[in-house]
Amino acid sequence: MTNHNLKIDQLYEKANRHLWQSLSESDENSKTQIAVKGEGAWSIDLDGNRYFEATSVHSCLNLGYGHEELIEAATEQMKHLAYFTPAKLQIPAIELATKLSDILQGNYTTFFSTSGSEANEVALKIARQYHIQSGNPNKYKFISHYNGYHGGTLGVQNVSSTPVFKSDFPGLMTPGFIHVLPPYEYRPPFGNQTESIEQSVANYIEEVIQREQPETIAGIFVEPVLFAGGCIVPSQEYLQLLSKICRKYEILLIVDEVVTGFGKTGKWFGFMHSKGVQPDIVTMAKGMTGAYIPLAATSVREKIYRTFKRKGNQFNHFSTMGPHPVGCAVALKNIEIIERDKLMNKVSKQSDTILSRLHELKSLNIVGDVRGIGFLYGIELVSNKKTKKPLNDERISQITAACEDKGLHFAMDENVIRLNPPLISTENDLHFLVDTLTAVLKDFNL
Ligand SMILES: Cc1ncc(COP(=O)(O)O)c(C=O)c1O
Known part of the structure; x- marks a missing residue:
């Protein structure tokens, strides 16, 4: 056996003993x-x-x-200020939050965290607290889609629909999470309809809201493209219809751009294909730093953030590595390059x-x-x-x-x-x- 092959065998042996690989069954002979x-x-x-x-x-x-420029942005920031407390300020986080508001084309305030799951956990908590602070304390239910994926931590695993992510942990799920079928044109949920599939799903969602009582519904989670669940691509009409329903019943439209954000659809964000739609909350991660360093964000509209500015309404979620200065510096450079290189x-x-x-x-x-x-x-x-x-x-x-x-x-x-x-x-x-x-x-x- 050559030295090279011996080294590879040793690595596999160490990995099989000590490294827990995600989503793979324990297999002594696993050689990924x-x-x-x-x-x-x-x-x-x-x-x-x-x-x-x-x-x-x-x-x-x-x-x-x-990518040399991303590496340089990270290195420079590490030299200057590698870390600081999320409870105070540092320049990359201020600049990135401002830039996100700019590219979201609205007046948004951003809470930073470290993964797509956490960004959606934060969205859940903000939505719940917002309704309590705005005189709607009974709004606690969330609607999301089968085929949707929003993360695997305990809160958002309720929002995700991935069955194995739930069935293996009996007793840890929370009530108040409702799933609806997505507008999946290839496998239409309601058979052949005369109206668009987006319209029939939206009508169905409105019916669900009525039966569950609108005063109990806090938010609708939606991905502009349901990528993890089979790359289902609703037409631009879908978010417009959901946005209208949300406005009608004082429900927050929470758009998960963890996959679709930062240029993947040809626009900054997937929701931007739907004219006139401005989500209440937008969550992002993954492509925000191009994965050079973990960073995630939950951006909320001014009407939401305003209620957290009142005395006694502090938001009690803490993420030690949240607005990591190095992550923020890399994200700013990433955005600059996407813009500059068109x-x-x-x-x-x-x-x-x-x-x-x-x-x-x-x-x-x-x-x-x-x-x-x-x-x-x-x-x-x-x-x-x-x-x-x-x-x-x-x-x-x-x-x-x-x-x-x-x-x-x-x-x-x-x-x-x-x-x-x-x-x-x-x-x-x-x-x-x-x-x-x-x-x-x-x-x-x-
Ligand atoms: C749309 C969407 N939201 C959230 C997440 C969770 O992100 P993370 O794995 O960074 O927690 C994912 C992960 O694939 C995702 O596809």
């Missing part, structure tokens, strides 16, 4: 990729194999790996000219649906186009393995391939993605 380096949109493993990260590794890598225009253009080729896959028997906006794409695999029966797990594993052999990584949600390449992907990278996927799916066509 050991990444050692990243260049642009590609990760590189110990053997020097290169993989195009077509889902930006959990939708994080906005500007790819090895990356959102690039996303819209390359979506139209390159990723739109993915729609041609619909001619294959194995592909039931292709849907997308900007750089977010979902390809739904089926074993029978008529019945829409999902492709079986074994075949799906073979497809992902064949793509990995060719240097292509992406995330699946059950039978849906989810794509979300880094904003800095080159034209060649994106053609590689479409060509490789097309070749493999043709090989596996039924």
Whole structure:
């Protein structure tokens, strides 16, 4: 055995003993990729194999790996002030909160934390306290979507719909969380309707609110694209309809932009495709720093923040690493680069000219649906186009393995391939993605 192979075997042995890998069953023989380096949109493993990260590794890598300007921003901030208390002020946090209000195109105040889950926990708490402070103490229920994902910590796991994230922890769930089916055009929840699917789901939600009593509903959580749950892309009308319902019943519209924020749809935020919609609360994480350092944010409109300014209404959530100065400095640089390099225009253009080729896959028997906006794409695999029966797990594993052999990584949600390449992907990278996927799916066509 060579020294190199010995080193790899030792690493696997140590990992199997001591490192708890997320979402993987304990398996003594588990040998997943050991990444050692990243260049642009590609990760590189110990053997020097290169993989195009077509889902930006959990939708994080906005500007790819090895971005000198982000590294420099972090290094400079570390030299100046590596950390400070969230209970006082530091300049990167002030500037970032101001910049977020600017790009959200409204008057927003931001609470910083460290993960998408925590940003949504904070949103839950703020919404609940806001209603108490504004004379609506009975508003405690939250509506969210099946196929929605908002995080895995205890509060927001109530909001998420992922069944295994709940069923393994009996007794820890809280009442007051209501789920509704999303406007999933390929699998319409109410059969064929004359009105738009968005309208029929919105009508249904209004009916739910009436039956639950409007004075008990605190907020509606929604992702502009339900990415983790199969890349479901509602039309721009959906958020407009939800916004109208929220205004009518004094319910807060809480838009989770953890995946869709920072340019992935071709605009700063996914909600911006819906003209006239200004969410009450917006949550962000992942692409905000391009994953160079963890940082998350919960931005609230002035009408909410105002109620927390009154004496005795302090917000009692503390996140030690919340407005981390290094994270804030990196996020500011990330935003500056997206603006300066016109990356959102690039996303819209390359979506139209390159990723739109993915729609041609619909001619294959194995592909039931292709849907997308900007750089977010979902390809739904089926074993029978008529019945829409999902492709079986074994075949799906073979497809992902064949793509990995060719240097292509992406995330699946059950039978849906989810794509979300880094904003800095080159034209060649994106053609590689479409060509490789097309070749493999043709090989596996039924
Ligand atoms: C839409 C959305 N919200 C929240 C989260 C939770 O983020 P985190 O894993 O950083 O806690 C995720 C994670 O995938 C997500 O997709």
